[in-house]
Amino acid sequence: MDAPRWLDAREDRAWRGYRRMRRLLDLELARELTQATGLSEPDYDVLSEVSETPQGRLRLSELADQMRWSRSRLSHHLTRMQQRGLVTREECETDGRGSIVALTPAGRQAIDSAAPGHVAAVRRHLIDLLTPAEVDALGAFTHRVVDHLAGSDRRHSPQREPEV
Amino acid sequence: MDAPRWLDAREDRAWRGYRRMRRLLDLELARELTQATGLSEPDYDVLSEVSETPQGRLRLSELADQMRWSRSRLSHHLTRMQQRGLVTREECETDGRGSIVALTPAGRQAIDSAAPGHVAAVRRHLIDLLTPAEVDALGAFTHRVVDHLAGSDRRHSPQREPEV
DNA sequence: CCCAAATCGGTGACATGTCAACCAACCCGT
DNA sequence: ACGGGTTGGTTGACATGTCACCGATTTGGG
Numbered sequence: 001m002d003a004p005r006w007l008d009a010r011e012d013r014a015w016r017g018y019r020r021m022r023r024l025l026d027l028e029l030a031r032e033l034t035q036a037t038g039l040s041e042p043d044y045d046v047l048s049e050v051s052e053t054p055q056g057r058l059r060l061s062e063l064a065d066q067m068r069w070s071r072s073r074l075s076h077h078l079t080r081m082q083q084r085g086l087v088t089r090e091e092c093e094t095d096g097r098g099s100i101v102a103l104t105p106a107g108r109q110a111i112d113s114a115a116p117g118h119v120a121a122v123r124r125h126l127i128d129l130l131t132p133a134e135v136d137a138l139g140a141f142t143h144r145v146v147d148h149l150a151g152s153d154r155r156h157s158p159q160r161e162p163e164v
Numbered sequence: 165m166d167a168p169r170w171l172d173a174r175e176d177r178a179w180r181g182y183r184r185m186r187r188l189l190d191l192e193l194a195r196e197l198t199q200a201t202g203l204s205e206p207d208y209d210v211l212s213e214v215s216e217t218p219q220g221r222l223r224l225s226e227l228a229d230q231m232r233w234s235r236s237r238l239s240h241h242l243t244r245m246q247q248r249g250l251v252t253r254e255e256c257e258t259d260g261r262g263s264i265v266a267l268t269p270a271g272r273q274a275i276d277s278a279a280p281g282h283v284a285a286v287r288r289h290l291i292d293l294l295t296p297a298e299v300d301a302l303g304a305f306t307h308r309v310v311d312h313l314a315g316s317d318r319r320h321s322p323q324r325e326p327e328v
Numbered sequence: 329c330c331c332a333a334a335t336c337g338g339t340g341a342c343a344t345g346t347c348a349a350c351c352a353a354c355c356c357g358t
Numbered sequence: 359a360c361g362g363g364t365t366g367g368t369t370g371a372c373a374t375g376t377c378a379c380c381g382a383t384t385t386g387g388g
Binding site: 040070076095 | 373
């Protein structure tokens, strides 16, 4: 950890800007979404993922992996969503341990009516403020960063180092 | 809310990439920071802000504004940091209501020893993966988005509409 | 076939963040 | 100097997320 390379002015500007944007954008999108629909962003994300499957049904483990959520978090959150009538849990026939989330009609209705407004907010506060070139750059480098993290993640996941 | 303009393929790629990056990057940076130093990211941010003042002392309201934290959140968090001996609270002489956060020696030591590693992690997982042009683009559009949000925020803050 | 190990999901304790309510001190027009 | 309105900060109740652990089931090697 010797002679750290600090961030230069442009890097610092980018990093601070990123952090600040992340915080403010999150707050605003969550605020608008909740006010308009009563859904939180996690609610929205869950409903969105489940509604994109043909059946409106999804295995918990798959959902957790897609969202990069811990199983514990998903389980807690689904319990709350279930109490509000947005989803139900069903048994998995092919695996006795498994569970399946399914949208209720109310859940389907909630995501359908929330989506247009949410997309509009994303446009208004982010996408439409970027030039096409910036949109492409954002798509490019975020995926690069994610791939890199997924690579180093593997080192931390419950896998053994190759034996000697 | 009629005829929503959905995100096209590139916009969708950028938006999904951003969300995924945000989540994974947060997790990884927090994980490394906590493992190396025992500090959480919020801890780090608070210590970082306070340590950048000449005295290592800062008015609570100023700190809250700079960090875009609610006063409540800040108060709760400082209470926890205080219990761990990282900061202390002092009275403000010029304003009887006010409080001041001050770094303890332990707090100073914590941020000093945490900073190099944290910056290195930010480089390794983000900055060094971007081209210089991408760094500049990130700096540019994040600030644009923040300014836009700050502008619309004003409409929601506790201010009156101009009276008739 | 059998048993150890891994996987799936759930639970309880705890850390963190939000929201609304509150008190004390300040401000300021009268 | 008074008193209403505002501000600074704290608090408690509650929502959310994390962590460690558990019980049930599946899997895979001998």
